[in-house]
Amino acid sequence: MKRIAFIALLALAAPVAMAQVSVKDPWVRATVPQQKATGAFMQLTAKQDSRLVEARSTSAHVVELHEMTMIDDVMKMRAVKGIDLPAGKAVELKPGGYHVMLIDLKQQVKEGDMVPVTLVVEGKDKKRETIELMVPARPLGGAAGGSQHKH
Numbered sequence: 001m002k003r004i005a006f007i008a009l010l011a012l013a014a015p016v017a018m019a020q021v022s023v024k025d026p027w028v029r030a031t032v033p034q035q036k037a038t039g040a041f042m043q044l045t046a047k048q049d050s051r052l053v054e055a056r057s058t059s060a061h062v063v064e065l066h067e068m069t070m071i072d073d074v075m076k077m078r079a080v081k082g083i084d085l086p087a088g089k090a091v092e093l094k095p096g097g098y099h100v101m102l103i104d105l106k107q108q109v110k111e112g113d114m115v116p117v118t119l120v121v122e123g124k125d126k127k128r129e130t131i132e133l134m135v136p137a138r139p140l141g142g143a144a145g146g147s148q149h150k151h
């Protein structure tokens with residue numbers, strides 16, 4: 001009985017701990033049939049200096065943190081180990097910049113689908129917290145990037 005009460009308390013405490021990083025306007029780029037990868041984008045603001053160190057999703061076999069940069073006039077992207085989240089500063093994950101890359105998708109991501117994405121954020125004290133999101137899929141089109149690049 002004691003154990004159950006303890007778990008319940010932990011569950012109650014969780015939302016407070018998660019308030020460390022706020023997530024605004026998350027979205028995933030919808031895919032066309034046969035497309036095997038896409039990007040997830042959002043705005044992250046941390047209360048204290050921290051770092052996004054990992055992303056997971058049950059909708060893709062592989063999830064990576066990516067950065068797109070211009071190299072010799074060509075947009076290239078690479079996997080990064082983490083994305084710094086300075087205290088109080090909004091960090092944009094957007095097409096053409098940082099993004100969460102969903103690779104080897106289990107199925108097509110259609111407009112309106114809700115895609116589960118888990119973010120793992122590490123504080124300066126090396127403590128990690130996870131943020132569970134349900135991210136809506138938006139259609140293709142608009143600015144290039146995100147899902148456009150090849151892997």
Ligand SMILES: [Cu+2]
Pocket residue numbers: 039066067077099100101146149
């Ligand atoms: Cu990418």
